[in-house]
Structure formats: structure tokens, C-alpha cells
Amino acid sequence: MKIGILGGSFNPPHIGHMILAEFVKEYLNLDKIIFVPCNIPPHKRKSEIVSGKHRLKMLELALKGRKDYLVSDVELKRGGISYTVDTLKILKKRYPKDKLFLIIGSDLYQNFSTWYKPEEIKKLVKLAVVVRTLLKRKGKNVIFLKMPKIEISSSLIRERLRKGLSVRWFVPEEVRKYILRNKLYIN
Numbered sequence: 001m002k003i004g005i006l007g008g009s010f011n012p013p014h015i016g017h018m019i020l021a022e023f024v025k026e027y028l029n030l031d032k033i034i035f036v037p038c039n040i041p042p043h044k045r046k047s048e049i050v051s052g053k054h055r056l057k058m059l060e061l062a063l064k065g066r067k068d069y070l071v072s073d074v075e076l077k078r079g080g081i082s083y084t085v086d087t088l089k090i091l092k093k094r095y096p097k098d099k100l101f102l103i104i105g106s107d108l109y110q111n112f113s114t115w116y117k118p119e120e121i122k123k124l125v126k127l128a129v130v131v132r133t134l135l136k137r138k139g140k141n142v143i144f145l146k147m148p149k150i151e152i153s154s155s156l157i158r159e160r161l162r163k164g165l166s167v168r169w170f171v172p173e174e175v176r177k178y179i180l181r182n183k184l185y186i187n
Contacts, residue, residue, distance in 0.1 A: 001098040002099045003033070003100050003101070004024055004128065005087075005102050005103065006020070006033055006034070007035075007084060008038065009041050010058065010154070011049050011154045012050075012157060012179060013058050013154075013175060014152050014170055014175075016152040021033050023130070023147050024130065030101065032068045032069065033069050034070045034091065035063065035072070037056055037073070039076050039079055040080060042082065050184050052073075054178075054184060058171075058179070074091070083117075085121050085124070101125060101126050102126070104129055104130070105130050109127070109142075122141045129142055129144050131147070152170055156170075157170050157185070161179065161186055162185060162186065162187055
């Protein structure tokens, strides 16, 4: 099987994440995609992130009914800072015969050399780098996928919620209801 791995804070998960996953799944002919919400991201401020329990539940709601989209709590259960290489080692053990693709945006790829153990990551998986404009550099064990730009981000959604603005159509409807019911991102 060919499996994509899409990690992130998913704070909250939004339509852009779903479009990205669907695009990559079709482009690479993947059998499934595993969404992995991080526990503590190494490059973001923890204070802005709602609990892993909420982010996990929102992902489950967003992906409900999709047997080809899975959610893994591997980083939340492990605790501590979420280093991609540690997660990939666990997933490689769970899926030893499958080909794994780590899905990242070109913004993250630009700084990939600063990640914790980047060379080890490239030995565990093939990188699927989603670009909005083609990058000049190529990489070994890296696939570049050109995708239309989607101007939706979790930070935009959190900002709209803080201002009392609607996030309808920005997030799946069940996620929107969950956010409002639990008063997430509203100060």
C-alpha cells in the first residue's frame, strides 16, 4: 500500500487541509492518508494551541465517513515535543511493507535541513512537497506536487473566531459546531 502522512497542529483542521490531502492522494494514487496531530510542535508557541483532545476530536469529525483517511494519536500519546522522525519510526513499524510519503508544504521544505534528523527522515519516507510555485532545487527521494494556492489557514480561522466572525465554509460543518459548542478560540 501507499500511505501518505500529514502531520500538523490542526488547530483547527480546515478545508485547506482536506483539499491538500485529497489533491496529494489523487496525484500520488495513495491508498490512505494518516493525519497526525502533534503534541507540542517544535516551531510554534504552545499557548495558541488547544488541547490535543479537542484537535483529535475535530479531526475525527472532519474525516468522518472516509475510510481512506485515518487519524493517529501517536504524537499525543507519546507526549513531549513532536519530532517527525520519532513519529515516522513508529509508523514504519506499524506499516513495514507499505511505502510511506510525508506530505509537507514548500514553506516547510525550505527549512527542512533545520529539522531534527532530516536525513533519517528521508531514509524512512519519500517526501511529497506541495508547492504553489515551482522550486528551483530538487532533492533525492523528494516529489514536488504543484497545487493551486488556498488562502485558508488555522490562524485566519482563530482570528475570525476571536472577532466573532463566521467560519462557515472554512471548516467542515461538524468541526464548526464542535468549536462553537466548546467555545474554542474565543477569548
